[in-house]
Amino acid sequence: MLLGTLFTLLAQCLLIEATSCLVKHDGGFVPDHVLRVSSRNISIACTSRQSAVVNGTSPGPELRVPAGQRTWIRVYNDLEQENLTMHWHGLAQRMAIFADGSPQGSQWPIPPGHFFDYELQTTVEDAGTYFYHSHVGMQALTASGALIVEGCERPPYQYDDERTLHWSDFFPQTDHEIEVGLQSVPLVWPGEVRAVLLNGKGIGIGHEADVSPSGDCSLPVIDVDPGKTYRFRFIGATGLSLVSMGFEGHQNLTIIQVDGGEWTKPASVDRIQLASGQRFDALFKAKTEEELASEGRQTYFIQFETRDRPEVYRGYAVIRYSKASTTPHVPTIPPLTLPNNTYDWLEYELRPLIETVTQPTLGEVTRRVIINASQLTDPQNQHVVWRLANLSWTEAVRQTPLLVDIYKFGDLAIPNYDAALANYGWDPETRAFPAKVGEVLEIVFQNTGSLVGSDGAVDIHPFHAHGEHFYDIGSGDGVYDAEANEAKLVAMNYTAVKRDTTMLYHYAATTTPGAPAGWRAWRLRVTQPGVWMIHCHILQHMVMGKSADAV
Structure with missing residues (x-):
């Protein structure tokens, strides 16, 4: 009796979805977005690596989709020998359960040379920060990108502009080499991360940064204008790393949204702690012209470090107030001291902005x-x-x-x-x-x-x-x-x-x-x-x- 009830509920949901919104994609169908995943030897972390890339780059292009509407994204598998799926991380996919991207769970993997049309049916409450990534093997190390659901209503917080900060890990081995090692007897662990990348850029261990910010081995740069307030969208697309990051001279971030659609009451923090899969949106208040003149600076460091691993990777990025400014050299002495403890950051502190429905007792x-x-x-x-x-x-x-x-x-x-x-x-x-x-x-x-x-x-x-x-x-x-x-x-x-x-x-x-x-x-x-x-x-x-x- 119980099995029948379970199946009836699920079958009714699937039937409603299949019959009320049946869509046929013929030769004239044009998707809203197209992603092509292929394998390329890319410059990354001051070296090169054969990697799965999206539309030729890692990370892939930032996708922006409207809240409360259906979006179709066609994903081509241009890999020669590997299967592929694409997961829309954080989106509930409540009305398109077949398009969640979990291989052998919700869908068949996309074989080489084929494509799959993913349906994203968002609600108005979904407006927020997400990301997409392959859900096969280790491909998500490089095959990922930002996914922003844009709302029609004015956000509850005011800001002048926004920046996306997409964080990822670098390992020198190929995806296949890592997978083979993890499935071997004895186990071959791929080692610790060799670089943490911000928007695809970062300095691998054993390398020195180029002075030019446009080089393949340069510090990541986030450009801001004096006096403005920015919405920083932090995306944890790392494969292994829990990253703690601080902002030199800017210990004034305010968390306003977490994991997509949940607006929070303002939570003041002096650093961000970001694990694989997490997203935090924070307000970043840039310095004024007067403050910059008083301090005699146009650039400041973002210092980020891995936590709770046997080895610590420390990296830097640059907050730049003038594009004409020279990118600073990597500091010999870290400008910030980041705490070692991780387990108490924002625990029991984040609260919903609007408490319409509370957690079950x-x-x-x-x-x-x-x-x-x-x-x-x-x-x-x-x-x-x-x-x-x-x-x-x-x-x-x-x-x-x-x-x-x-x-x-x-x-x-x-x-x-x-x-x-x-x-x-x-x-x-x-x-x-x-x-x-x-x-x-x-x-x-x-x-x-x-x-x-x-x-x-x-x-x-x-x-x-x-x-x-x-x-x-x-x-x-x-x-x-x-x-x-x-x-x-x-x-x-x-x-x-x-x-x-x-x-x-x-x-x-x-x-x-x-x-x-x-x-x-x-x-x-x-x-x-x-x-x-x-x-x-x-x-x-x-x-x-x-x-x-x-x-």
Whole structure:
């Protein structure tokens, strides 16, 4: 009976979508945007690398689409030997669930020499900062770009102009080389990041910056005008890095939006901390002509450093007030001291600007799903893998996309809800986590010490949910205590913001193997039928199995 109800709800949604808005694309169809993904040997981080690029560049072109309208984006796979999908990171895709871009979840991958027309059906509430990226293997290291949903209404905050700051990682190995190493026995880890790039530019370790800002090995530059207020759109398109960044002489940023459509009450910060998959929009107040004259400067540094990794990468960019100004040399002494702790940045501080609907209370929660994040050696094949709730999931797990199976086979393809309840929350047959429309879920990610070796290493994990955004209700050390955290929320009169990517931190570098080592908790009211991925957004971890499908 329950399986039939689940399928009926999903089938009705799919039927309405397919019949009321049926669109046929013949030879005369012209998409709103075209993206072509190919492989090129590009200049990057002061060297060259064979990389997946979008329309010939990395990052790809910034796309701007209107809120509340349908946009069609045609994506061509011009790679010679690799499959491709494109994910519209942060967009709920509630009305185009087949176009979410999750391979073997919502769609077949695009084979070489073919294209797929993606439908983006946004709402007026979606106006904000997103990005697009390939969802196959390690391609997202370079195959990504900014996606801005432009609203028709005046934003609730005033600013004169805006700048996009797209952050990415550089590794010298090719995507294929990294993937092969991660799937080898023994594991071949690709090492730590060799550069963090801002809008595709940055200085690789062991290289020196060109003086000319137009060179291939030059500091990134953000141009601003005196006296203006800017909306800085920070996009975390890194593959591995959690980046902490400070702005020399400008410790006056104000967070106004997070992860796309959620406007926040103003939150004053002196730095930005950005993990893979996250977006923050902040107001940046430029100095006046008088302040610049008093300080005798036209350029200031952005200092950025990786955090919670065995090695620290430090890089610089330049805030430039006059395009005629000479780009400064990389400082020999860092102008800023950035904190080492990461786990307390903006925790329990971000609040929605308009509190129309608040997060469910603990009393409203109908089901709690505990998802342990575990690293271990698979006893069957000796691969080092990651598991979520004892499930390791990659594209190779399924022969057919789960959503396609549901279209074709109905009840037989729907995850068994009762079987899932008895098996860590996921159905052993479909290897997917089922949820019922109307449920109020509390999802708890529990960090643990690694079972590989004997040191119990503890990693960090930016967890991302496709589809419906969730209320982030906090994090902490040790084991999650629902009653204690709820008491904290009530005492603070805290209203959570909706997010799509938040951090599972570590509070120590090592612990006892398998022991609890920190938690992150979400709550959501299930309202959007579909097949949606939940995964760690560190690309290496995804390749090693740290993903799951939810239906």
